[in-house]
Amino acid sequence: MRQVRFHGLNVTSRLLVAVLSTCALVAQAQETPPPEKKDAPAKANVPLVEQKPFDVVVITDKPSTDEVLIKCLPLEMKERRMPTKLEIKPGSKLKLRRFEDPENEYEIAWRDIVRIEFYEDQVLRETYDLTVKGMREKDPAKAARMLDQAYAFFEFLRDNYPETRNLEVAWQFYLFANASSLYQAGRDYEALAVAEELHHRNPAYQPPGSSTTVTTVLSAIANRLVKKYAAAEDYRNAQLIIRRLDKEYGTDVIPSTVTWKKHLSVLAAAKRDETRRLINAGKVREAHAVSREMANIWPDVEGGRELLAEVAERYPLVVVGVTQPALRGDPRSLHNWAERRVGRLLQRSLVELIGRGTESGLYASPVGTIETTIDRTQMIIRVRDKNAPGIPEVSGYDVSQILLDYGNPASPHYFPPWSSLMSTVNVTNVMQVEVNLRRPHVLPEALLQFPLVSANSTLRGPYRLEVKEAENLLALNDGVARPGERRPAEIVERVINDPADPRAAISALRRGTIDVIDRVYPGDIKSLQEDKSIVVEPYAFPVVHMLIPVSDNKFLKRASFRRALVYSINRQKILNEAILRGNEIPGCQVVSGPFPIGSKRNDPLSYAYDDRITLRPYDPWLGAVLAQVALTELTTMAEMQKKEAPEGLPKLVIGYPPHETTRLACTLLTQQLKQVGIECTLKQLPPGETLDLKNECDLLYVEIAMWEPLTDASRLLAASGLVPTANPYVDQAIRHIDTAINWSTASQRLRDLHRICYNEAAVVPLWQIADHFAYRRELEGVGKSPVVLYENIFDWRIVNSEVTE
Amino acid sequence: MNTSRVAPLLFLVAAIEVLSARPCAAAEEIWEYSPYRIEVWLALDDHPVLTERLESTLVRQIKQQAHISVGAPWSLAITRPVDAIRYEMLRDMERVGVDDIDAVAPEILEKDKLFLVSIDYSTRGFHVAVRELDGRTRTWSPTFASYAQSNVLVPLTVFDNMRKAFRAVTRIESSRNKDATVRPRGGGLVLSENSPAYVGVGDTLLPIIRRNDRYGKPLNNGIKTAPWTFLQATTRDGAVLICDLHSGMRGVLSGRTSSRTQKLALRVRPVHEHTRLICETRPTPDEPSRPLPGYDIYAKDIETEKLELIGRTDWRGVIDIPQLPKVLGLIYVKNGAQPLARLPMVPGLETELTAQVADDDIRLQAEGYISGIQSRMLDIVASRALVNTRVDDRIEANALVGAQYWVEQFRSIDTRTDLNALLSQQRSQLINRNPDRRTATKIDQLYGDTQNMIAEYIDDQMADELSAKVKAAKRNPRPASPPEPEPAPPATPTPTPTPTEESTAAPAA
Numbered sequence A: 001m002r003q004v005r006f007h008g009l010n011v012t013s014r015l016l017v018a019v020l021s022t023c024a025l026v027a028q029a030q031e032t033p034p035p036e037k038k039d040a041p042a043k044a045n046v047p048l049v050e051q052k053p054f055d056v057v058v059i060t061d062k063p064s065t066d067e068v069l070i071k072c073l074p075l076e077m078k079e080r081r082m083p084t085k086l087e088i089k090p091g092s093k094l095k096l097r098r099f100e101d102p103e104n105e106y107e108i109a110w111r112d113i114v115r116i117e118f119y120e121d122q123v124l125r126e127t128y129d130l131t132v133k134g135m136r137e138k139d140p141a142k143a144a145r146m147l148d149q150a151y152a153f154f155e156f157l158r159d160n161y162p163e164t165r166n167l168e169v170a171w172q173f174y175l176f177a178n179a180s181s182l183y184q185a186g187r188d189y190e191a192l193a194v195a196e197e198l199h200h201r202n203p204a205y206q207p208p209g210s211s212t213t214v215t216t217v218l219s220a221i222a223n224r225l226v227k228k229y230a231a232a233e234d235y236r237n238a239q240l241i242i243r244r245l246d247k248e249y250g251t252d253v254i255p256s257t258v259t260w261k262k263h264l265s266v267l268a269a270a271k272r273d274e275t276r277r278l279i280n281a282g283k284v285r286e287a288h289a290v291s292r293e294m295a296n297i298w299p300d301v302e303g304g305r306e307l308l309a310e311v312a313e314r315y316p317l318v319v320v321g322v323t324q325p326a327l328r329g330d331p332r333s334l335h336n337w338a339e340r341r342v343g344r345l346l347q348r349s350l351v352e353l354i355g356r357g358t359e360s361g362l363y364a365s366p367v368g369t370i371e372t373t374i375d376r377t378q379m380i381i382r383v384r385d386k387n388a389p390g391i392p393e394v395s396g397y398d399v400s401q402i403l404l405d406y407g408n409p410a411s412p413h414y415f416p417p418w419s420s421l422m423s424t425v426n427v428t429n430v431m432q433v434e435v436n437l438r439r440p441h442v443l444p445e446a447l448l449q450f451p452l453v454s455a456n457s458t459l460r461g462p463y464r465l466e467v468k469e470a471e472n473l474l475a476l477n478d479g480v481a482r483p484g485e486r487r488p489a490e491i492v493e494r495v496i497n498d499p500a501d502p503r504a505a506i507s508a509l510r511r512g513t514i515d516v517i518d519r520v521y522p523g524d525i526k527s528l529q530e531d532k533s534i535v536v537e538p539y540a541f542p543v544v545h546m547l548i549p550v551s552d553n554k555f556l557k558r559a560s561f562r563r564a565l566v567y568s569i570n571r572q573k574i575l576n577e578a579i580l581r582g583n584e585i586p587g588c589q590v591v592s593g594p595f596p597i598g599s600k601r602n603d604p605l606s607y608a609y610d611d612r613i614t615l616r617p618y619d620p621w622l623g624a625v626l627a628q629v630a631l632t633e634l635t636t637m638a639e640m641q642k643k644e645a646p647e648g649l650p651k652l653v654i655g656y657p658p659h660e661t662t663r664l665a666c667t668l669l670t671q672q673l674k675q676v677g678i679e680c681t682l683k684q685l686p687p688g689e690t691l692d693l694k695n696e697c698d699l700l701y702v703e704i705a706m707w708e709p710l711t712d713a714s715r716l717l718a719a720s721g722l723v724p725t726a727n728p729y730v731d732q733a734i735r736h737i738d739t740a741i742n743w744s745t746a747s748q749r750l751r752d753l754h755r756i757c758y759n760e761a762a763v764v765p766l767w768q769i770a771d772h773f774a775y776r777r778e779l780e781g782v783g784k785s786p787v788v789l790y791e792n793i794f795d796w797r798i799v800n801s802e803v804t805e
Numbered sequence B: 001m002n003t004s005r006v007a008p009l010l011f012l013v014a015a016i017e018v019l020s021a022r023p024c025a026a027a028e029e030i031w032e033y034s035p036y037r038i039e040v041w042l043a044l045d046d047h048p049v050l051t052e053r054l055e056s057t058l059v060r061q062i063k064q065q066a067h068i069s070v071g072a073p074w075s076l077a078i079t080r081p082v083d084a085i086r087y088e089m090l091r092d093m094e095r096v097g098v099d100d101i102d103a104v105a106p107e108i109l110e111k112d113k114l115f116l117v118s119i120d121y122s123t124r125g126f127h128v129a130v131r132e133l134d135g136r137t138r139t140w141s142p143t144f145a146s147y148a149q150s151n152v153l154v155p156l157t158v159f160d161n162m163r164k165a166f167r168a169v170t171r172i173e174s175s176r177n178k179d180a181t182v183r184p185r186g187g188g189l190v191l192s193e194n195s196p197a198y199v200g201v202g203d204t205l206l207p208i209i210r211r212n213d214r215y216g217k218p219l220n221n222g223i224k225t226a227p228w229t230f231l232q233a234t235t236r237d238g239a240v241l242i243c244d245l246h247s248g249m250r251g252v253l254s255g256r257t258s259s260r261t262q263k264l265a266l267r268v269r270p271v272h273e274h275t276r277l278i279c280e281t282r283p284t285p286d287e288p289s290r291p292l293p294g295y296d297i298y299a300k301d302i303e304t305e306k307l308e309l310i311g312r313t314d315w316r317g318v319i320d321i322p323q324l325p326k327v328l329g330l331i332y333v334k335n336g337a338q339p340l341a342r343l344p345m346v347p348g349l350e351t352e353l354t355a356q357v358a359d360d361d362i363r364l365q366a367e368g369y370i371s372g373i374q375s376r377m378l379d380i381v382a383s384r385a386l387v388n389t390r391v392d393d394r395i396e397a398n399a400l401v402g403a404q405y406w407v408e409q410f411r412s413i414d415t416r417t418d419l420n421a422l423l424s425q426q427r428s429q430l431i432n433r434n435p436d437r438r439t440a441t442k443i444d445q446l447y448g449d450t451q452n453m454i455a456e457y458i459d460d461q462m463a464d465e466l467s468a469k470v471k472a473a474k475r476n477p478r479p480a481s482p483p484e485p486e487p488a489p490p491a492t493p494t495p496t497p498t499p500t501e502e503s504t505a506a507p508a509a
Helices: A014-031 A117-137 A140-160 A167-184 A188-201 A214-231 A235-249 A253-282 A284-297 A302-316 A337-348 A398-406 A417-420 A445-449 A502-512 A520-529 A560-566 A573-579 A604-608 A621-638 A660-675 A709-717 A728-738 A743-760 A790-797 B003-033 B054-069 B085-090 B098-104 B106-110 B151-166 B363-397 B400-411 B416-431 B439-455 B462-475
Strands: A055-060 A069-073 A093-097 A105-109 A113-117 A317-322 A353-354 A361-364 A366-374 A377-383 A421-430 A432-437 A463-466 A471-476 A490-495 A534-538 A543-549 A651-657 A678-685 A699-704 A763-767 A772-776 B036-044 B074-077 B113-124 B125-134 B146-147 B169-175 B178-183 B204-212 B218-225 B229-237 B242-246 B261-268 B274-281 B296-300 B307-312 B318-322 B330-334 B339-346 B351-357
Touching: A055 A093, A069 A093, A117 A140, A117 A167, A117 A560, A140 A167, A167 A188, A167 A214, A188 A214, A214 A235, A214 A253, A214 A790, A235 A253, A235 A284, A235 A502, A253 A284, A253 A302, A284 A302, A317 A502, A337 A463, A337 A471, A337 A790, A361 A445, A366 A445, A366 A651, A377 A398, A398 A417, A398 A421, A398 A432, A417 A421, A417 A728, A445 A709, A490 A651, A490 B351, A502 A772, A520 A534, A520 A772, A543 A660, A560 A621, A560 A660, A560 A743, A560 B363, A573 A660, A573 A763, A604 A709, A604 A743, A621 B363, A651 A660, A660 A678, A660 A699, A709 A728, A728 A743, A728 B363, A743 B085, A743 B363, B003 B178, B036 B054, B036 B085, B054 B074, B054 B151, B085 B098, B085 B113, B098 B106, B125 B151, B146 B151, B169 B242, B178 B229, B229 B339, B296 B318, B307 B318, B330 B363, B339 B351, B339 B363, B363 B416, B363 B439, B363 B462, B400 B462, B416 B439
Parallel strands: A317 A490, A651 A678, A651 A699, B036 B074, B036 B113, B274 B351
Antiparallel strands: A055 A069, A055 A113, A093 A105, A353 A361, A366 A377, A377 A432, A421 A432, A463 A471, A471 A490, A534 A772, A543 A699, A543 A763, B113 B125, B125 B146, B169 B178, B169 B261, B178 B242, B204 B218, B204 B229, B204 B261, B229 B242, B274 B318, B296 B307, B296 B330, B330 B339
C-alpha cells in the first residue's frame, strides 16, 4: 500500500482535474486496506498443506495495540524470516499482496509490523500439534492415522521448504512420538526401526519435558521383541536382535540386551553342561543334539564354541529335513525322489550321471574312465587300481561280468536296451575291458548305470541305511572315513511333512534343528531366498509331474477319455496359484508331454521336447464331451461283444505320494474333474512309497526324473516300463530311438515320441518343477546345482554355529 | 473159340484181378490190424552196477510191461546197438542221426519205430534216456530222460519214457481245404484209450509228406513236415478219424496221393514248457532277414475263438509262447491293429520256431500318424460344435458382442486346411522311406480315407456362416432385448476354487 501526497497547485484546471482524477483512481487502487481484526490464517479443518500457501503479517491497529492479521501471498523475501530491528531501515516498507486481492500491491511500514507468520512455520506448527495429538491418542488406529498425516506434512515441508526453522527438531520429536505410538500398538519391529532412525539422528535425544531418552525406548522395544522370541524358543531370532543392536550401538549400550545376554547364557550353560555329561557318558549322538540346542540359544556361552567344535570333530552329523523317508536306495529310480537321494550313498554305479553336458547329461565312472571310439561302435573301460574310500575296488573282470549279466536274457537283471546294443565284451587286461557294439549309439555310457558288483557280492557304498520310525539314519561304513576328515559320520533324515504346518521345515531350518531341507516347497523358494542366513540352490535337473494310468479300467484305455482328463484340469492355475503361490520360478511350467522342457531357451535338456506342440488348454466343456464320447465308445463295444455296458462315467482312485505339492495338486485337480462328472477319490500312498503296490489305484501321480530322455523314455513308456500302455505306436517310436545313430536323429525321434504321447494322451502331463534345496550357511561343501542332494557328501563340513543375519 | 486156350486166359485174368485187389485190402489190414514193429536199442553204460544180468532183466521186464500196458499194438524187439551208435547214445542221445542208423542198420528204418534207450549210472541214480525215431517219417521225438533211484525201478522208468516218446502214426486218407480223414496205425488192435497207440477225438496230429523213389526209398529231401499245419481229430467214423485241418499255408496237403507219395500224420503232444518263436522279415535279394521287435503275439482258442494276448516280441524278435490249455492254438502275429500272420501251433512241441512275415513298420507308423490326426479331428469337431452352440445361444439372447467373440474363437480352431497340411507332411515323411508297393498302397488308402473323413466332418465355411448369422442378427435385432452382457470368457462350469488353508488340508482317502 502506498500513501499519496499532493505536491503544489500551479497547474491548469484540466490538468489538475486530470491529475486529481488520476490520483483518485490510484488512491482507489492503492489505499491502505481496511483493517481486519482477525484475518484467519487457515480455513477450518483443511490442512494447510492442502491450501494455497499464504503468509500472515501481524500489525498493530493504531492507535490501539490490537493485532491485526493480514493474510497475504507468500512474501518475496531473501530470507524467509522477520528481520531484526537493526536490519530494518527507517521508513522502509514491506510490500505485499493480499490473499483475497492479489492484483494490488500494498505497502506496510516495517515499524508497524509485529511479526510475520510464514507459511512453512504455520505448517510446522500444525504438524507439531498433530504429532502431539497422535502421541496422546489412546486409540491406536486414530493415533496411527494422525501420525501418518503428520508424516505427510513433514514430507511436504522437506520437499518444499527444507530450510524451515526447527524442522529437524520437530522431526525428531515426531520420530519419538511415532516410535512410542507403535510400541504402544504392539508393532515392535516398526517401532524399532523408527527408534533406530531417531537414534542415528540424535543418539542423546530426549523430548522436552520428558526423562525418557531414545536409548530407553530402544531398550524397551528390544526387550519385548527378544522376550517374545525367547518365549517361543526362537532363540535364533532373539540372538539376531541382540547381536545386531550390539553391533550397531556398541556392546552393552542397550540395557535390555545386557539383561537378555545374561539370561540366554544361563540357559545355554545348562545345555553346555548337559552336552558335556553326554560326551562323558559316550552318548555322542545325543550330545550332538543338545549342543545344537546350546548353539541355538547362545553359542557364546563360556566354553560353548569350543564344545561345539569338539562335538563336530568327534561326530560330524548333519540333519536333513525330508518330505519322504527313503525305504531303500536306488540312484536310478525314475519315480522315487527319496530312493534317488540316498541311492548314491548306499551303492555306487559303474557309470553315474554327474551333471549337465552340452547336448545331454554328463557321465563319469567312479571306478575309472570310459572312452567311446569316434564311430561309437566300441567302448573302452579302464578301471583304476586304487579308488578313494567309499568307492568299491573292482577289476576288469568284475566290470565284464556286470556288462554280461545285464545283457543276458536269462538273468534277473536283464536290461533289453543294453542287451540289444552289446555285441561282445573282452577283458583285454586286468584293468581294461573292451565292449563292441552291434551298432553306433549316441550315448552308450548312459546305459551303463548298473550297480557295481564284485565277483562275491554287491559292493556297498560309503553309507548304510538304518530305517527307523521317526527318522532314518545314514551311517558311514567302516573304513570309509579318513582320520581328520570332517565329512558327516551320520546323516539324520527327519521326515517333516505335516499338512497342518506346511512351513514346519522352514521353521526348523531357521531354528537350527535341521541343517538342510531336501526339497523346498516351490511356493516358498522366493521368500526363503531372502533369508541371508540360508542358501537356496536349484538341483541340476527338473522333475516332470504327471498322472499315469495304472489299472485295467476300460475308460483309461480310451484315448478320448485320457484327453478328457487333460482338458478338464486347469494345470496352469494349479501350478501358478497353488504350487508357486504367484511366484515365477525358472523351470517351473506346464508341459505337454512326458519330457522335460528345460529351464531356459535352448536348454540342451529339452532335446526330446517338441515345443511346436501347443498345450491343450483348460476347456472343461470339451473335457465333458470327450468323456461322454469315451462312454459311448465303450457302450458300443459292449453291445457288439454282448457284454455289460458301463452305466456311466467311472469313479477313479488317484494315488499320490504324501507331501505338500502332490497333496495340494491332487486335491485341486480332483475338484476340477468332478465338475465334468468324473468322480475321483484320493489315496495317499504309504510314506516312502511312490508306486501303487496294492493295485488299488486307477491313476497315479508320479514325479518322473526324466533326466536323459534318450534312455529314460523306454523306462517310462515301453511295454516293460512304468506306464503299461501297451500302445504299439509308442513302442515303435521307442524302438526307433534305440537305433538312432546321431543326436539329430535321436532328437527328432524323441520328438516324434512326444507327439505320439500327446496324440494318444499316453500320460496326463501336468508340469515340470525345478526343485530346490536349502541349507544353513554353516554347512559348507554342498555344491552348486548337484544332481542329487548328497552328490558332494565327502565335502560337507559344518564350519561354525554363529547366527548371522 | 478153343476153350482149352480160353480157360487158362480167364484164370490168368481172374488171378490178376485177385492179386491186384488183394494189396489194397491187404495193405489196409496190415496198416490197421498189424502191430507196430518196434526195434529197441538198449545201451547200458560201462559201470559195475549195470550188469548183464540187469540187462537181461530189463529186456524181459520191458517186454512184459509192453505186453501188459500196450498189448497187441506193439511188437518189440530189444537188442544192443552197434558200438559206434552205443557210444553216441551214451554220450549224447541227440547226436545220433538217421544217417548214422542208415549206415549201420538200414533195415531198421523199414520198421515202424526205433527206440534208443540209454542207461548210465551216477550218484543221482540210474539215468534213463529214451528217444524215438519214426521209421516212415524219419523224424525224431524229443529225448525223454529221468532218474530211477533203484535198479528195480529202471524197467518201469524205461517203459514210462518209451510211452512218452512214442508218437502214434496215422495215414492221411484224404484231405480237402479244411478237413482230412486219417486212419491210425494199428487202430484195430488198440483196446484202450490209455494205450500209447491210441489216436482219438481231440488229438493233435502233425502232417508229414513222404515222397519215395521207385524203390520205395525216400527221395533226397523227400520227407517234409507241412509247415504251420496241424490236424485235429474231431469225430470218429469207424476206423477212421475226421480231422479239422489248420494251416498257415495254402494247399499244403493238396495234391494226389500216389504210391510214391505218402501223407502221414504223427500224434503230437507238447513236451517243453514253451516254444521260442522268432519273428523276422522275409529275406530279399537285397536284404537278409531282420528281427521284428515289438510285434504283438496272440493265441486264439480254436473252439471258443477267444483271443488272448501272449506278449510282444523283444528286440531280437523273440517271444516264448507257453503251452496252451488245449494243446493246439492259432497264433496271430499283429503289428498294431494289422494281423500279419495266422499260425497254427502246438507251443511246447518244438523248442524254437521261426516265422517270417512282412516288415510292417512303415504301415504301423502311418497308422500311428492317422490315429493322431483322428484324435485331433475329434477334438476339433467337438470344439466347433461347442462354440457353435455358444454362438447360437448368444444370438438367441441378443448378446451379439458375445456372439461375435465366439465367432472369433471359432476361427482360432484348426481348420480342414490345417489338418490336410499336417496329413500331407506326414505322408511325405513316410513315402521318403521307400515303402514297397503293397505298403505304399495301404498307406495311400489310410490317408485317403482320413482325408475323406476330414472333408466330411470339418467344413471350412462354417466360420463364415456363423459370422453371417451374427451380422444378420445385428441387422435385425430382436425387440425388447435385454442389456448386452460382456463377452463371455472361456466357459467354466463353476469357478475353480482358489486354494485356501482349508483346501490344503489332507482329503479323506
